[in-house]
Amino acid sequence: MNNETSIDELDARLIALLDAEPRIGVLECSRRLGVARGTVQARLDKLVARGVVRSFGPQVDPAALGYPVMAFVTLELRQAVGHDAVAKRLALIPEVLEAHTVTGTGDLLCRIVARTNAELQGVIDRVLSSEGVLRAETVIALAEQIQHRTLPLVSEAAGNL
Amino acid sequence: MNNETSIDELDARLIALLDAEPRIGVLECSRRLGVARGTVQARLDKLVARGVVRSFGPQVDPAALGYPVMAFVTLELRQAVGHDAVAKRLALIPEVLEAHTVTGTGDLLCRIVARTNAELQGVIDRVLSSEGVLRAETVIALAEQIQHRTLPLVSEAAGNL
DNA sequence: GGCGATCTGTGCAATATGCGCAGCCGTGAT
């Protein structure tokens, strides 16, 4: 990725406005930002087409959904199986929210949620019983100190033109 | 959290529909789901009010934004300072996307992005120079095997009534 | 049975949307 895929100040202001007021509509956006309606629509389409904005879908909070326990689980995989095969199997477990291959002492870092600590054990057992998973090292997330956010990064990216 | 905060099948279908077609509008939602318009609006309001849906804002992909390097950094903190104070300082660094206090050998697990590996070093240096941060252990995320998703969890939660 | 919560269908005025169009401007290539 290089600067061609980055954003300018208007993109950043648009993203920030939609973050603050997601249901605002294109016309009101254009009023607020001081640009033409077509410009807003074109900018949005471009941000989506380039993958900068992945989705405007609902961001669901697992804790409020009934899954307050969160853990980061680092898996060691059997070399012969491969990351992709294991990931496909893990993706069938709803409580596995995301997974990244990583450097370091483990191979795959997963974010896993559960309703209770006891249930987390069950989920991890399911993970461990997936073919290709050798061991799991678990840390429980106790509190969210910085909630996931990308707006500061958006401003940063727009400021470096 | 108990079952009172959970969702039913209609909530789940609504969330899934909005995930698939975020700009669909309330009226079209009601058509698709086979319920009254007011019902959709009321359900949405409730999902938001209860925190199940945190936001409908744009979900930004750091990699497409120009930050393809991602790392999970576990920090050891000086006991006297406290998590909150450190988190406040880390929140001032745009590249720090989220942070959770965790069990295990570290105190705070952060998700950090950067444009390059070299720049990541710079970000980590900034993190390390924050008062209260003693050391940092970094693993680089090599590939996203399961992209962050909550829809399967939503279906799971709705199915357990 | 009574009550409250929820869902339903309807109506209305105001507003927005998707789409298209012509014109203008800045930029880069020739």
Next chain:
DNA sequence: ATCACGGCTGCGCATATTGCACAGATCGCC
């Protein structure tokens, strides 16, 4: 200097949606 292109602008139009309100029906609980 000229031309082509991309992006932005303002405008128009037919259609659709929205926010809000309302009355009535249904359901679950006490």
